[in-house]
Amino acid sequence: MAQVFNWQIGREMDYWYTGVRPGRQFGAVFDINKCIACQTCTVACKTTWTGGRGQEYMFWNNVESKPFGFYPIMWDVKLLEMLGPGAWREGVYEGRTIFESAPAKERVLGWKPTDYDYAHPNLGEDEASSPVDGGLMMEGKHAAWMFYLARICNHCTYPACLAACPRGAIYKRKEDGIVLVNQKNCRGYQECVKACPYKKTFYNAVEGVSQKCIACYPAVERGFQPQCFKACIGKIRMQGWAHPPERAEEDNPIDYLVHVRKLALPLLPQLGLEPNVYYIPPVHASDAFLAQMFGPAAKQAVQTYLEARNDKVLAGLLTLLGSTHRTVDYFKIEGDEAVALDAERSEFCRVPISEPVVTRNAYDEIAQVGRHNIT
Numbered sequence: 001m002a003q004v005f006n007w008q009i010g011r012e013m014d015y016w017y018t019g020v021r022p023g024r025q026f027g028a029v030f031d032i033n034k035c036i037a038c039q040t041c042t043v044a045c046k047t048t049w050t051g052g053r054g055q056e057y058m059f060w061n062n063v064e065s066k067p068f069g070f071y072p073i074m075w076d077v078k079l080l081e082m083l084g085p086g087a088w089r090e091g092v093y094e095g096r097t098i099f100e101s102a103p104a105k106e107r108v109l110g111w112k113p114t115d116y117d118y119a120h121p122n123l124g125e126d127e128a129s130s131p132v133d134g135g136l137m138m139e140g141k142h143a144a145w146m147f148y149l150a151r152i153c154n155h156c157t158y159p160a161c162l163a164a165c166p167r168g169a170i171y172k173r174k175e176d177g178i179v180l181v182n183q184k185n186c187r188g189y190q191e192c193v194k195a196c197p198y199k200k201t202f203y204n205a206v207e208g209v210s211q212k213c214i215a216c217y218p219a220v221e222r223g224f225q226p227q228c229f230k231a232c233i234g235k236i237r238m239q240g241w242a243h244p245p246e247r248a249e250e251d252n253p254i255d256y257l258v259h260v261r262k263l264a265l266p267l268l269p270q271l272g273l274e275p276n277v278y279y280i281p282p283v284h285a286s287d288a289f290l291a292q293m294f295g296p297a298a299k300q301a302v303q304t305y306l307e308a309r310n311d312k313v314l315a316g317l318l319t320l321l322g323s324t325h326r327t328v329d330y331f332k333i334e335g336d337e338a339v340a341l342d343a344e345r346s347e348f349c350r351v352p353i354s355e356p357v358v359t360r361n362a363y364d365e366i367a368q369v370g371r372h373n374i375t
C-alpha cells in the first residue's frame with residue numbers, strides 16, 4: 001500500500017497505488033436544491049450510452065430520493081454499516097476509509113449487489129423521512145423532509161474500482177482524470193462492481209465486461225458538458241475542472257464553490273476516494289443526515305447558500321449553472337451579469353443575475369383586451 005494525501009479527509013491514507021493527480025481533473029457541481037427528479041438526465045444518458053443488450057438495468061446517471069431511495073438497494077447504508085462509525089475532528093476524519101478497512105487479501109472493503117438489488121431503479125421515490133400529518137410542515141425547519149440526489153460516477157482521485165481490478169483494466173486518464181474501463185482488457189471478474197462504494201460500475205452479462213459512466217469524454221474533449229448536464233431541466237449542474245486546495249483558482253467556478261466558499265461538498269468523503277462531483281446540500285434536511293452524507297462542513301454550507309442572494313459573486317455564479325452547454329473554465333461578474341469564460345478566458349455566455357422584469361400596460365390598445373398579468 002502507498003501513502004497518499006486526501007484533502008477531503010484532511011490526512012494521508014492508504015491507497016493501492018501512488019497517487020498521481022492528473023494535470024486537470026474532470027469535476028462537477030450539482031445544486032441539490034434545484035433538482036425536481038424529472039429524470040431527464042437519466043434518460044439522456046440511457047438513450048446515449050446504455051441502450052444495448054446487457055445494459056437494460058444500467059443507469060450510469062440515476063436520481064434517487066433521500067433518505068429512502070437507493071439504486072442499487074441500500075448501496076450507501078450497507079457500506080456505512082460495514083465501515084462502522086468514524087469521527088471527524090477539526091476537518092480530519094479519524095475513522096478508517098474503505099481502503100484501510102479492506103479484509104485480509106482484499107484491496108477494498110466492498111460488497112456486490114445481487115440482481116434483486118438492481119430490480120427497482122426508483123425505489124422509495126418521494127418517501128419522506130417520517131410520516132407527515134396535518135400541520136407538521138408548518139414548523140420552522142421541516143419536521144419531515146426528503147430530497148433528490150442525482151448521481152453519476154465521481155471520477156474519483158483515488159478510484160476503488162481501479163484499485164480493485166486484478167487485470168489493470170481500469171485507468172484514469174492523465175489529461176482529464178476521467179476513469180474508464182478498457183473493454184479489451186476486462187474479463188468480467190466484477191471486482192470493480194464490488195469495490196465501487198457508489199455502485200457506479202455495472203456488469204454487462206451479455207458482453208462479459210464491466211461498463212461505467214465515461215463522463216461523455218467525446219463531448220468534454222471538445223469543450224462541451226456531458227449529456228446529462230446539458231439535458232438537465234432544473235439547471236442544477238455545472239461541469240468544469242477541479243483542483244486540490246493548494247492549486248485552487250479563484251475564478252475557476254468549481255474551485256470557487258468547493259474551496260473558496262466551501263459551498264459544494266463531496267459525497268461520503270469518509271470513504272476515502274476523493275470524489276470529484278460536489279453537491280450543494282439541501283437547505284431543509286436534517287443536519288445529522290447531511291453531516292453523514294457530505295461531511296462536517298454541511299451545516300455551514302447550508303448557511304452560506306441561504307445567504308447567497310445577498311452575495312453578488314456567489315449568486316452570479318449560481319445563475320451560470322445550466323445556462324450554457326459549454327464547459328465553464330472560468331467566470332467573472334460584470335455589473336449585474338455573470339460571464340462564462342473558456343480556457344483562454346474569452347467570453348462565451350452572459351447571464352443577468354437579477355431576473356429581468358418587463359411591465360406591460362394593463363390594457364392592450366392593439367388587441368383591445370385587458371390583461372390580468374402585466375409582468
Ligand code: SF4
Nearest residue numbers: 153154156160161196
Ligand atoms: S465512483 Fe466508483 S466507478 Fe466512479 S471512479 Fe469512483 S470508484 Fe470508480
Ligand code: SF4
Nearest residue numbers: 045213215216226228
Ligand atoms: S456524464 Fe455522460 S456517461 Fe456519465 S452519466 Fe452523464 S450522460 Fe452518462
Ligand code: SF4
Nearest residue numbers: 035038039041232234
Ligand atoms: S434533469 Fe436535472 S432536475 Fe431533472 S432529475 Fe436530473 S438532475 Fe434533477
